[in-house]
Amino acid sequence: MKSGTMYTDQLIADAAKGQQVAITRLVQVWQKRIYNFCLKYFGNHDVAMEITQKTFITMCSKLHTLKDHGQFRSWLYTIAANYCHDEKRRSARTTQVQFGNASDEEGRFYPEPESEHHPMRSFEQEELSQILKKALGLLSEEQRLVVIMKEYEGFKFHEIAEVLQISENTAKSRLYYGLDHLRKILNRWNITKETLSYGH
Amino acid sequence: MDINPDKSQLISYLYGELDCKTKEKIDLKLQQNPSLAAELKALEQTKLLMSELKDEELPQPLIIPTQAPSIGIWQQNWFRVAAALLPLFVALAVILWGNSGQVDPKQELAVAGQSKQQSGLSKEEVIQLIAAQQSKNDSLEIRLMQLQQKLNQLPRASNTPKGPLKPEDGELITKEELLATLGQFRLETNQTLTAMLNDERRQNQVYVDKLLSSLNTYYDSRRDEDLKKIEMALTAMQENQQLQRSKTDYLLSELINNPEPRGSNPNKNK
Numbered sequence: 001m002k003s004g005t006m007y008t009d010q011l012i013a014d015a016a017k018g019q020q021v022a023i024t025r026l027v028q029v030w031q032k033r034i035y036n037f038c039l040k041y042f043g044n045h046d047v048a049m050e051i052t053q054k055t056f057i058t059m060c061s062k063l064h065t066l067k068d069h070g071q072f073r074s075w076l077y078t079i080a081a082n083y084c085h086d087e088k089r090r091s092a093r094t095t096q097v098q099f100g101n102a103s104d105e106e107g108r109f110y111p112e113p114e115s116e117h118h119p120m121r122s123f124e125q126e127e128l129s130q131i132l133k134k135a136l137g138l139l140s141e142e143q144r145l146v147v148i149m150k151e152y153e154g155f156k157f158h159e160i161a162e163v164l165q166i167s168e169n170t171a172k173s174r175l176y177y178g179l180d181h182l183r184k185i186l187n188r189w190n191i192t193k194e195t196l197s198y199g200h
Numbered sequence: 201m202d203i204n205p206d207k208s209q210l211i212s213y214l215y216g217e218l219d220c221k222t223k224e225k226i227d228l229k230l231q232q233n234p235s236l237a238a239e240l241k242a243l244e245q246t247k248l249l250m251s252e253l254k255d256e257e258l259p260q261p262l263i264i265p266t267q268a269p270s271i272g273i274w275q276q277n278w279f280r281v282a283a284a285l286l287p288l289f290v291a292l293a294v295i296l297w298g299n300s301g302q303v304d305p306k307q308e309l310a311v312a313g314q315s316k317q318q319s320g321l322s323k324e325e326v327i328q329l330i331a332a333q334q335s336k337n338d339s340l341e342i343r344l345m346q347l348q349q350k351l352n353q354l355p356r357a358s359n360t361p362k363g364p365l366k367p368e369d370g371e372l373i374t375k376e377e378l379l380a381t382l383g384q385f386r387l388e389t390n391q392t393l394t395a396m397l398n399d400e401r402r403q404n405q406v407y408v409d410k411l412l413s414s415l416n417t418y419y420d421s422r423r424d425e426d427l428k429k430i431e432m433a434l435t436a437m438q439e440n441q442q443l444q445r446s447k448t449d450y451l452l453s454e455l456i457n458n459p460e461p462r463g464s465n466p467n468k469n470k
Binding site for chain 1 (some may be wrong): 207208210211212215217242243245246247248249250251252253254255256257258259261262264407410411414418
């Protein structure tokens with residue numbers, strides 16, 4: 001673990017000096033995480049790719065300003081979160097970000113027209129992922145960010161607080177209500193532990 | 201949004217971010233308070249469900265321009281505008297020359313004449329060069345106008361329509377010299393542009409080579425990892441197969457040695 005951290009620190013230091021190979025490697029190491037972070041936030045591949053691209057372009061140009069290399073992960077996610085926020089605001093002015101058309105504002109889930117079976121009877125991973133993405137998309141932006149950072153990116157509460165510039169208690173609160181909201185949505189759609197194991 | 205201490209601790213408990221003392225307290229609370237325990241269970245189940253949302257692979261690797269200058273200088277808008285304006289400057293000079301019949305030989309129209317080392321030009325430097333050139337063109341125009349005025353003031357000016365004019369500093373320039381200067385300027389500009397394009401091409405080639413080598417390394421490491429995983433899976437399958445085989449052998453030997461099914465009463469059929 002220590003050698004891994006040292007390796008990452010060295011990589012960041014080299015990248016900050018402008019070494020192209022180090023920058024490329026750093027992008028390779030982090031691109032999947034940032035892409036998935038954005039994908040879960042927007043539920044849309046194209047937007048996720050765009051934000052990921054922007055995040056790494058900013059990373060390349062601003063990396064030399066990062067004093068503490070130990071803060072790299074938080075710093076990188078702060079950039080990504082800011083871009084997500086900007087994109088959300090921008091798209092809100094034009095059109096709402098869609099997580100598919102199979103759910104309404106109240107969170108009721110409707111099967112796709114071409115699909116004849118109810119989602120609870122079809123738990124192929126892809127379909128399940130789509131349903132869970134839609135559920136995430138129904139959360140408020142604030143709750144969604146915290147849920148993604150905690151549940152999928154493994155941040156500690158104090159790190160979430162640092163990235164989103166909120167208090168630790170607010171982060172916990174957002175996560176609690178986010179999970180509670182998700183529970184209600186999934187219950188409404190009959191997505192339970194039992195229906196999940198039905199398909200396996 | 202505020203949250204009561206119970207819920208705050210509950211969420212920390214759920215993600216294992218409590219110290220031992222507080223954790224014990226919560227454990228106790230959960231034993232005493234069934235509704236709190238039910239709440240925790242509901243949160244756990246939601247967490248479990250949401251964990252089914254797996255990561256996705258990037259559909260294509262990112263191409264990040266890691267160095268600003270590696271973007272082709274000719275691909276940038278300001279350069280395109282400057283390139284488009286360049287012929288206009290030349291045309292303007294020719295028109296002015298046509299009107300006056302004389303220009304100051306000290307004035308230069310070319311960007312090329314000012315910068316021999318084009319490969320190292322930054323955006324700001326080129327903008328400065330263009331701005332300088334524009335100001336020179338402006339001053340050239342003003343100078344010509346002044347000369348024109350002075351010529352008009354000369355009593356014999358109207359009687360000397362042919363031949364070179366004599367500007368203030370006493371230097372003469374003919375039409376041929378001006379054309380030669382413009383030709384030289386055009387040549388230098390072409391050379392500069394060619395050098396810049398070649399340099400950019402070389403830089404891009406180096407960048408692409410490095411990118412490809414990084415990608416190769418990355419995919420090699422991925423392939424090694426995949427091979428290791430496959431080997432591990434195969435080993436596990438073989439072990440499992442061996443286990444199943446031994447179980448089958450055991451069951452078969454049991455059946456052969458004890459043909460009577462377990463629990464059956466031999467006296468039943470009698």
